[in-house]
Amino acid sequence: MAKVGGVVAAGFLGLSGLIWFVNLPYPMIRRPVAGIAPMLLLPSYLSMDRNYREAIAHVEQADQLVNQATSAADIGLGAEKVKLAQENLDQLPVWFLGYEPVRMCHFMGCSWNFTFDEFSRARAQVGRMNARIFQENNALTQLQTAETDLQKAKQAYQTATNVSQQQNAIADWQTALDQLTVLPRETLAGTTGATKYRNYERDFNRVVGSVAGSNQTQTMIAAAQQFAALATQNSQKSAYTVTEWQQIETLWSNAIDRLQKVDSTDPDYLAAQSYLADYTQKLGVVKTRLETEEKSTLAIAEAKRQTQELISSLPSKPNPDERNRLISRLQGIIDQLKQVQPNTTVYAEAQTLLKQAQSKLSQL
Template sequence: MPFSLDGETVMRLNAKAKSFLTKEINREAESLGFEVQKEIVLKRLNQLAQEKGKPLGKEDLALQVTDMFPTMADQTLTKAAKLNTAQQWRFWLKTGGVLGAGLVGFMGLIWLVNLPYPMVRRPVARVAPMLLLPSYLNMDRNYREAIAHGEQADQLVNNATSAADIELGAEKVRLAQQNLDQLPVWFLGYEPVKVCQFMGGCSWNFTFDEFQQARAQVGRMEARVFQEKNALSALTTAEQNVQTAKASYEQATTPEQRQAAINRWQGAINQLTLIPEQTLAGSQTTNRLRNYEQEFQQVAGLVAGTNQTQTMVMAAQQFAQRADQTIAQAPLTVNQWQEVLNLYQEAVQRLQTVQPQDAQYLSAQAFLAEYTETLGKIRINLAAEQGATAQFDQAQTQIQNLLTNLPPSSDSQGRNRIKGEISQIISQLQKVQPGTTVYDQARTLINQAQSRAQQL
């Protein structure tokens, strides 16, 4: 029976309310780029406008609109409800309880089937995938936003020109991580065909490897942002220390006070030299450091030159100390030996900048001789590790080939061939030098090979 108020049959959505809602939805869709959601909601409104029955109130309109447009203003829905529900307060007194219970039940059903658990969503996805439309829309939005935020973060961080770019990049990385967290891993590779056809295609149909790559990219960006922030913090602290030391030097009244201020000044400059060059702060430091050093030399004169020499020696010592910390963890891999080699080369390069006229030239030369000798030992160890790794890998290849071509136990000629190949493997493994990362494994394989040869 058609719904009527005072004997007049009415539609569930009148023309005024429909026109108003259509304008607001078009405006909202244009600002958010929700073309698919707009079509879905407009289709609902057209259908409601053709149905005779109880006019929709604010809650009903919200149910039709806000699942597609969560940001729809509450004032908009209130105004639309007023336009659509004039003179129906008596109807709500009679049927409000029933409709309220039905609405709560329907919303409860939608909430239940859209819980982010495979045991709930998978059966529903097979039988009634349209009930999961909110979840599909959420996944589609998060996937698109994860890509967009990741690209924005990459541009902001890798092409940063100020600390504000780094901060904004960090925010984009955080948003990208949140978007990825909203994509259920169990859903990767699954695509509800009917729903995606209805929506004009789904953007989340990607593989687990691609998901892992996205995760890894966000992780790298987080690490880069962390490094950039640390570098900027170090730059700010160092520059503040420079200004404080300069003020102390200008206010000093005794040679001791001036020397103490110069030492603090030099220490602040040393902090600037330790900022990684590949960071934004490092790129900003180059010119500033040159200016600070020139000013320092003009003010401190010979003392500044002496302190600069001390800076280079101390910096060289720091590189050597970091390398020694790694060496203490031997045996080291090829990459670790290469890193140690690079650190000592950095130390040597800094010591080589000390000129004969500098006050600490003899001290720097002593360190230079020591570090040069250590460099030679490191190159020997690096070559030994490279050779040991190569010999071990070759032996493993021979073992795999041997296992692939084992002869029958009754083939005496084949057993002799196997003995010969085992001897070659043992000879290959014996070339692995002690102190390398694969030495213990090589000894284990030698013992196993000798035992096998005796069995043959």
């Protein structure tokens, strides 16, 4: 009897060892077994099924927490869910896609029967949420730093014993307030900071009074002038790319945004309005140049596309009808190139292509 029990135990251990071996996460082991004896891979299938279900659940939970966060705790919990989703996805053997046991899945309804595209989308979504969490955490850190600096400056102002100390405290206080205005608006910290900024600014104006208000206005005007100077410095060439014009446009917009914050009751209001009128006019010029660059870039791109189509369909010996069609299409390319305006980055290239097209047209 003992021998029989020993044999059974040995057989059980042997079977357990076999199942353990064939379920090792190596394609060279699992793939042949999946085609011959898929039942032996049942532990792997169950693990895959569980990880796939949990990955989907964690991704959905993380999406809700991260993209609809109302507190830092939501961001932290969302980060945990993203990490769990990543761990679940890491447990799914991508090499196994296309080798799943079709017959077994027919009876068991495998929920992990997915494609490479679905797997890639899930990973991409996790990646986007990781980037969003990184941005949110950075913004929260900036918000906390700004609030800490603000409280320190406020305390320094209240304990100042002379005018110099008060002025230094006011400057630090204003710097902390400015930090709240540069938080990314699409983040939780940006939304929270915008609300807190109004309260902090009201407290700042109440405590510091008109002197601080005047200093704040001067700071705003100085900041606007810095943005304007940089925009002017970056506008010296006759032509810029679309991206470069957009950057210049942003600089002018930032300068205007700061001037628009100057209150009409402030002593420096008229000076701010003078700068505002000048900067608004220059922003209009930049917008026009940007639009011209965009249209010219699109025009030459379309001309190149039509040229490639014409070359690919060009007959070796065109008959009269084909010759007329070639003339018509070539004229269309010429008209497209004529839309490219001077003082754009693509004008010189467009002129070269235009001469070539006109020369070819004259030959026809």
